[in-house]
Amino acid sequence: MCGGKFLHVRCVAHIMNLVVMDGLSEISVAIKRIREAVGFIRQSPARIQKFNNFVALDNTSKSGLCLDVPMRWNSTFLMLQSAVKYEHAFDLYRLSYKQFKNDLEAKSGIPDIHDWESARRMMKFLEQFYHFTLKVSGSQYITSNLFLPEVGNLYNLLKSWMVVNNEDYQLSFMATKMKQKYEKYWGDVDKMNKLLYIAAVLDPRRKLRFIGFALKWMYGDEKSASDLTSDVEEATYELYAHYENQVGEASSSSQTELDEDGGKMDLIAEYMKQLQKERGVVNKTELDRYLNEEVERSMDPKFDVLC
Incomplete structure (x- = not known):
């Protein structure tokens, strides 16, 4: 449990989940488009097979697509990680499958080159938090001693991503929201466990x-x-x-x-x-x-x- 005089060590990972989810609450259009594209393909075995045929043309990884659960940010990271490898296959699929094009255009739109670039930057950002969560949630080794150095690295990562740049303003905005959430729990060092x-x-x-x-x-x-x-x-x-x-x-x-x-x-x-x-x-x-x-x-x- 998280109550009492001291915050339970296992709640560290839970707090980090809240921090990241708050940053993703204003989810980027790029992620929405990729999610809808993946969801369309995964709706039937026939669509998956057609997509895999284009994947085979590139001789790229055959690990397959995975669809995320929107309320679990780590699954969004895994979805992006699987999808960005198939950018060319998605493009070929769009050109050959009119229903795919029409369905996505009626929603958020078809992922374009800028969406894939944004997704790759988002992946690099989320990867740090993904590995942090894995580390502090381990059950085969001591984890509490990892907290301070890992959280210190993430805090400075947030500060560096807050710098507004023309490359991706939305990532900067997301980092700002995450830092605000971070400071709600860990900003006052006297109140930390x-x-x-x-x-x-x-x-x-x-x-x-x-x-x-x-x-x-x-x-x-x-x-x-x-x-x-x-x-x-x-x-x-x-x-x-x-x-x-x-x-x-x-x-x-x-x-x-x-x-x-x-x-x-x-x-x-x-x-x-x-x-x-x-x-x-x-x-x-x-x-x-x-x-x-x-x-x-x-x-x-x-x-x-x-x-």
């Missing part, structure tokens, strides 16, 4: 300094980045203290039973405690040592954060 920040801290490639660096890079506000880094550090130590207390209680209970049974003491353990006191590091916790170590400098996408 701190567990997601802590997950980044516990990634040995990131650690604490990454929080301030990422937020300054994304939002350009050095004070807010510094303040939030301090808050995250405090919350991380609070969680560690809670964990240490739970482990300590379990250990103490086990030791008590041992003492009662045989009155044994661990000489080596007591000696190590004495050495720590003499070296002045008795207050250094496992978390302290972890945060003070160098970060892992791995760029391997298959890096195992649990190792």
Whole structure:
């Protein structure tokens, strides 16, 4: 569920879906035309076979067309990905099939060269969000540590696409709407789920300094980045203290039973405690040592954060 003090990690993908759907609410004419063209062909096996005959002339991919579900933006991305490969086949189909031409002209129109160009740019844009959703929805690996770097990249992608250009004003407008929706959920860094920040801290490639660096890079506000880094550090130590207390209680209970049974003491353990006191590091916790170590400098996408 998404309620409670902290937003559930699994809701990250849901929020991103809302962000993208808001951007696609003013859907481009190009996507409408391609959807209607794909829908017409997929209405019967005979139409599909006729279309495949033209596909064969180009020796292009035979992966086939897929029709999207308008309320699922990721299916729109997959539809565009399958359709743009067959631009020439669509053109041949139009020239040889009058009903196709008449049917589409009565609706949004036939996809033209500008529509296909727009669709390709739209695909490159949506592809980033598609792969983000796949990453944070994975079930075979840890995902929470991926949130901050991935969201940071997407936020800057939105800002770059907001720049109005003559090539495709509609994409710029879409990016603007998506950024507005993004900021509704993630624009105020103080209201974001701190567990997601802590997950980044516990990634040995990131650690604490990454929080301030990422937020300054994304939002350009050095004070807010510094303040939030301090808050995250405090919350991380609070969680560690809670964990240490739970482990300590379990250990103490086990030791008590041992003492009662045989009155044994661990000489080596007591000696190590004495050495720590003499070296002045008795207050250094496992978390302290972890945060003070160098970060892992791995760029391997298959890096195992649990190792």
